[in-house]
Amino acid sequence: MxxxxxxxxxxxxxxxxxxxxxxxxxxxxxxxxxxxxxxxxxxxxxxxxxxxxxxxxxxxxxxxxxxVPGTDGPAAPAEPTTRRENGTTITREPFFLSIRGETVDEVAAVWERLADGATVIEAFGPAQWAPAFGMLADRFGVTWILDVATEYAPA
Missing domain, CATH: 3.30.720 (Signal recognition particle alu RNA binding heterodimer, srp9/1)
Structure with a gap:
């Protein structure tokens, strides 16, 4: 199955x-x-x-x-409900969508297109745990995490 x-x-x-x-x-x-x-x-x-x-x-x-039938509303919330503070994510959202690719170039290209009209929560760039990471709320209010795959070995 x-x-x-x-x-x-x-x-x-x-x-x-x-x-x-x-x-x-x-x-x-x-x-x-x-x-x-x-x-x-x-x-x-x-x-x-x-x-x-x-x-x-x-x-x-x-x-x-x-x-959803019978509803009309704004394309996105007025204020993003997720933010980054001191290296941590603060949110009340029940989920994020995650896009993970194999290379920085591959993911950066998606980031550039997805960021059009978005609110950037954390700019796409190097992170402690990945060659690149970024977070944004797109023009429809959906929060996305984009990063580059890496092997993670806990200390």
Missing amino acids: SLNAVAHLNFHGQARAALEFYQSVFGGQATIVTYGDFGMSADLPDAGKVVFGQVTAGNGFRVMAYD
Whole structure:
């Protein structure tokens, strides 16, 4: 048996824009199906919203998203809820999305695209535990950690 855990992001009217942005960052194929595609009457306000969406890329990236029906709201919280202080992460968020690559160049390229319109929590650069690390909240309010894989051996 094979299992995969895939982040499923919930939006309030921004799922299409988020999926299109993530496809522009990570590449791959976007699948976007609306409530209208599933038979909701076109004259209802949620008909054009995303009921099922995903981006799947050959590099292993995969994310799913949809719009919670009956809701519209801001694309991101007014203030990020995560910050770095004295080398530690302070947050009330239940999760972050993590992107890990094999080289600094590979991850830096993703960082540059994902950072467009984002709030940088910690700039991408060398860290004690990795050749490079960075944290940001993207334009949709999703917090991402990007780092470069390294073997970690506790002292």
